[in-house]
Amino acid sequence: MMLNPLNGLSFFKKDQAMRLNPDDILTKTFTRKVLGGYSSSEVADFLQSIAGELEEKSKEREELFNKLSEREASIREYRDREEILRNTIASAQKMADRIKQDAEKEARFILEDAKQKADIIVQDARDSLKTAYQDLSDLKRIHIQLKNTLKSVLQSHQDLLDQDPIHSLLPDSFQSKADSSLIEKKVHESLNKAVQSKESL
Known part of the structure; x- marks a missing residue:
């Protein structure tokens, strides 16, 4: 937190009037006494000196006030920039969080979809393999049946060849x-x- 350098320096406030100014001193009049009074010329010189010194201090005070005002304006500008920067960072962070959440959600969706498709492909492959094994088993069974049938037919023909057809008919x-x-x-x-x-x- 930045501190305001003007805090506690109430005497630098421009709207606070000084009790005396050079014109007040120069125009100040004194009541003259008949006897035992001060030298009017010395009083006038002294007042002139005080007025000059006071005018110089007043100018210095004005310059210092202007510098402090400029510094205070710069501080306010820095504070405004800092606030804008904080808001920008907060907005960027929110946007980054939202983008991250959307990316994670999209990644989960893609992974889930890929997993489902992979499960379907694996199940189809298993079903195809099971069907292929069943077809192979059926082919083996048919082959054995045909082989046995062929053997039976050949044996029947062999038996016929071994017999005398004429004698068997008489x-x-x-x-x-x-x-x-x-x-x-x-x-x-x-x-x-x-x-x-x-x-x-």
Whole structure:
């Protein structure tokens, strides 16, 4: 807090009139006595000297008052500037706080939005991976089923190839007769070949 240098110096107030001024001294008259009075010339000289001194002091007082008035005006100006500066700093601080709060709020919103989007992406990735595993499991199961079916079909064809289709279609009695006729035929052919060999000799 700045102090007013004029405080306590009431005698410097311009509106406070001095009790005496040079004109009062110069125009002062004294009652003359017949006997035992002072020398009028000495009194006049002394009053003239006092008036000059008082006038000089009055001028000095006026100059000092003007300087103090200027100083007081400067102090008031500095106080006004200080008040303006304090208000400016307070306004800037409020604005900085508001900007900081808005920035923090925006940052929280961005982080929350990014977190939600990241959670959605992670959940979608998990669902996709789960679906891929399920599809792979289904493909393996289908592959095993097709493999077993193919093996069964191949085994069936192999069994058919291993069987005699003609004999399997003939009755048992017919098959026995056919075998006997075939044996007899083979025997006759062998005998004929043997006879022909002997005749050629």
